[in-house]
Amino acid sequence: MGYEFYKVEPPPGVSFEDWMSWKWQYRNSLSTAEQFQQYMELSEDQVLAFEKARASFNIRVTPYYAALAGGSDPVPGIQRILMPDLKELSLGAQQMLDPLGENKNRPTERIVHRYPDRVLFMVTDFCSVYCRYCTRKHFTGKDQAFPSKDEYTRALDYIANHSEIREVILSGGDPLTLGDARLEKVLSDVQQIPHVDLVRIGSRIPTVAPMRISEELVNIFRRNKPVYFMAHFNHPREITQESAHALELLVDNGVPVFNQMVLLNGVNNHPALVYALSRRLLSLRVKPYYMFQVDPSEGTDHLRTSIEQSESIQKSLWGKASGLAMPNLSLDIPDGGGKAPLYPDFEIHRTQHSRTYTGWDGVTAEYINPAKETLIKPDDVSFYENETPS
Numbered sequence: 180m181g182y183e184f185y186k187v188e189p190p191p192g193v194s195f196e197d198w199m200s201w202k203w204q205y206r207n208s209l210s211t212a213e214q215f216q217q218y219m220e221l222s223e224d225q226v227l228a229f230e231k232a233r234a235s236f237n238i239r240v241t242p243y244y245a246a247l248a249g250g251s252d253p254v255p256g257i258q259r260i261l262m263p264d265l266k267e268l269s270l271g272a273q274q275m276l277d278p279l280g281e282n283k284n285r286p287t288e289r290i291v292h293r294y295p296d297r298v299l300f301m302v303t304d305f306c307s308v309y310c311r312y313c314t315r316k317h318f319t320g321k322d323q324a325f326p327s328k329d330e331y332t333r334a335l336d337y338i339a340n341h342s343e344i345r346e347v348i349l350s351g352g353d354p355l356t357l358g359d360a361r362l363e364k365v366l367s368d369v370q371q372i373p374h375v376d377l378v379r380i381g382s383r384i385p386t387v388a389p390m391r392i393s394e395e396l397v398n399i400f401r402r403n404k405p406v407y408f409m410a411h412f413n414h415p416r417e418i419t420q421e422s423a424h425a426l427e428l429l430v431d432n433g434v435p436v437f438n439q440m441v442l443l444n445g446v447n448n449h450p451a452l453v454y455a456l457s458r459r460l461l462s463l464r465v466k467p468y469y470m471f472q473v474d475p476s477e478g479t480d481h482l483r484t485s486i487e488q489s490e491s492i493q494k495s496l497w498g499k500a501s502g503l504a505m506p507n508l509s510l511d512i513p514d515g516g517g518k519a520p521l522y523p524d525f526e527i528h529r530t531q532h533s534r535t536y537t538g539w540d541g542v543t544a545e546y547i548n549p550a551k552e553t554l555i556k557p558d559d560v561s562f563y564e565n566e567t568p569s
């Protein structure tokens with residue numbers, strides 16, 4: 180039972196010990212065309228893109244992820260995620276520096292407060308890979324790293340002073356590029372705020388540097404529970420032996436793991452790839468959670484799919500994939516409008532009391548509403564509505 184996951188081999192001359200050290204991976208991150216060429220072939224245009232595209236968005240990848248995308252068995256689709264492209268410089272159908280409207284929802288430097296019960300705490304702008312489709316190009320990869328002492332205090336004060344905040348999402352950049360001691364300090368400072376129920380960590384580390392997930396790290400999560408982990412795998416090949424081990428370490432230690440993927444043109448925009456990714460994740464006890472439409476961030480037009488194509492991928496999976504395997508297709512309304520879920524429409528007729536549907540395999544039937552409904556009285560919910568954890 181199970182999958183035979185791909186093994187990413189170190190290049191000649193790199194010891195296994197170095198390869199499996201996340202600090203070595205960070206120290207030896209690739210940034211220039213010459214360094215990328217040690218792992219994959221580049222065309223003249225691609226070499227030129229390194230010169231031209233860097234000014235608008237930083238370039239960096241771990242040797243591990245470069246070897247996964249290139250090496251002896253290259254995956255051109257995954258290379259599109261990490262490789263700058265001259266198309267980033269052309270004007271797209273729509274492009275915005277801040278498509279999620281985060282800057283107008285930033286009450287203090289490192290906090291984004293868009294939804295009432297949760298905030299984003301941007302603890303670093305540094306990532307181990309600069310994904311070419313990144314939605315946060317206005318912040319990510321600008322060498323700002325960890326917040327200053329004052330910025331950090333203002334962020335914690337903001338959370339402490341807003342009792343409606345129940346979830347804090349550590350993001351960036353990638354929070355797992357912080358060292359263990361610093362990460363534990365952030366987690367414990369946030370978890371000490373009485374009305375915070377849980378911390379979520381959004382990280383691409385299990386995909387691009389899975390050796391970062393260690394016993395020491397999961398012990399930090401256990402000491403500061405509950406921590407939920409939002410992984411970010413886009414392609415079934417990204418689930419390697421190393422990343423499978425990292426995910427199992429998290430789950431075995433009581434950290435719930437969800438996956439948020441992005442539907443990317445020329446990378447994973449095919450139902451078979453989405454399904455294969457979902458099955459692999461589920462086999463490792465990771466729930467495929469979201470399948471996002473690429474935001475119209477600057478320079479990403481060539482990586483975006485049309486809404487129609489995304490919906491058709493989702494519809495073709497609807498009957499085949501179980502509810503567990505099905506990620507929710509969702510689009511962020513540009514300029515900070517929040518999430519809009521996209522569902523296949525099976526309804527073919529409606530009356531005042533009923534609706535008629537044709538399901539994924541052609542079965543048509545009517546659902547008739549009950550004759551009478553009982554509404555919950557306001558007094559029966561007031562305790563829950565006014566609840567503030569302490």
Ligand code: SF4
Nearest residue numbers: 306309310313352383
């Ligand atoms: S890891 Fe996340 S924040 Fe960093 S570049 Fe990729 S998508 Fe953007």
